[in-house]
Amino acid sequence: MTATDVVHGMLTALFAASAVYALRRAVPPRSSGWRDRGDRLLHTVMASAMAVLPWLRDGEVPARAQVVFFAAAALWFPLTAVLGRRPGPADLVRRSPYAVGMAAMAWMPVRHGGVTDARTGDLVTGVLTLCLLAYALRSLTRDMPGLRGTSGRAGVSMDIGGACDRFWHGSTAMGTAIVLLMHH
Template sequence: MDTAVLVPRCLLTVLFTVVAVHGLWHALPADSGWRGRGDRFLHAAMAVAMAVMPWGWGRRLPVGAMTVFFVAAALWFPLVAIGRSGVRVNAIVGRSPHVAGMAAMVWMLHAPHHAAVRGDGNPTGASLPTAGHFAASEHVTGSAVTGQAVTASLTAFLLGCAMWSLTRPMPPLRAVVGGAGAGAAVEPYRQVREGAMALGTAVMLVMPH
């Protein structure tokens, strides 16, 4: 395999593996709350899937089951933001990067089909183009443009989320004991994990896999 292809794949696999381990490590403590644990377990599951996707054997993953899982995961993040007092818009907006990440995962599971259709072309010795052929070609072109627009939108949004997460000031590494700030620094590297996840997902969206 070409080094120019192998190195990015290895780096992405290492990145997502570290993200998965970090998420699971912080999801295990019982005092992290059911919402927090659910968030971290879902991110860890996505990171594991993303770690194997760049490789050939990653394409053997069950697409149907993964689609259902990640669609449900995308719905989880806004739904758990609905409290007893009703819909909290700020909370839902704050969780939109997680929704976009899960949506990107679903999109990547199905986007290669668009590429496969675009790359078919006319077989050697095929008959002359017909009206139906031109109609089909026009449909494929429209699908390709739509696919590129979806990919570009998800990539731009995730890159913005990554930059926002990775450039914010880090919280203090010491946990605050007692007082109103208790627990504020329990997971000081959370924003780094989420930023790395968003950045890796954005890269995966635009690279062939």
Template sequence: MSDRMPALDAVHGMLTLLFAVVALHVSWHAVRSPGAGRRARVDLVLHCAMAAAMAAMPWSSGPPLAGRATTVFFTAAALWFLLTPHRAAVFADRLTPAVGMAAMAWMSRTPSGAVSVSASAQEAVTAAGLPAAHHTTAHGHTGDASTAAILVTAVLTVYLLGCALRSLTRPMPALRTATDPAHRAAATDPCGHVRDGAMALGTAVMLLLPH
């Protein structure tokens, strides 16, 4: 970790503090809601797990916070939020945490391993004396994969930034008297909306940082 730039360490430190506060708030909310239903309890556990993982991720250089197990876990968590709602209005609210979980799964993947395998394959091709055109093709595939990764990261980031803006502005005092039911409902749980907005904002920032 000594080779990191101090500015990047400072950003990681602020993100860790943010995610730790979110994890504590989710835990506190779970304690205050002992009679919550099964779906609500699973939601809280997944939110807490994601916040805790995100708090530790900047300081982890390998498993268990990066790798196939983490990717599978958060992919399953994203599917949980997508597949469990019963109404369209609920689905819209659960889409944000689903995308957040998907972003966590995306960040925990290990594309560097694929690059290493590709490099080894190219060395084997060279040793076998096959035409150099194969190398060009391999580099082309790597470039396509990199472009696709940038596109996915950009889409996730833009969506999460939009969600963060929506969640952070909904409970504003000036909007609580609005006729929009969403703004009226936000007045009943302003801390929850601020927490969700901060989580989405922090996740968007994490997507843009080197891992």
């Protein structure tokens, strides 16, 4: 077993656990709207796809299908922010990391297929990776009171559901950044 196989195994475990979490959340209460259901379904599909991605050989999944599906998924998040009940810049900013993750999934077959020149490919990969890493670090450190410079319990959220969401979204973003940089 090579070091690459070990990394692939760890990423598979991460994404499989994330897919299970997302799937559990994909069955929302009846009070959830169509946008929440769509979001959760897309998160489940992305995590599931990422769990098997390291083990696929080139051509096993049609690149065009992956690009089209995940490009449409990337557009889902900003479009539903603009068309939502309370459209505004705050909702658009809040949903943009999910769009970046889906865009990274759409970009992977383009980049690995050599469709773009090296400089453009490196630039797009770099921008997507930096966005994913920034979101991952923010999500994963948000609930660490020592990093916020607050004393005592003031400002510390006790919302375990929100903390779990931030953990899984941050972990998935970190894993996606790693896969984006890896060569298959």
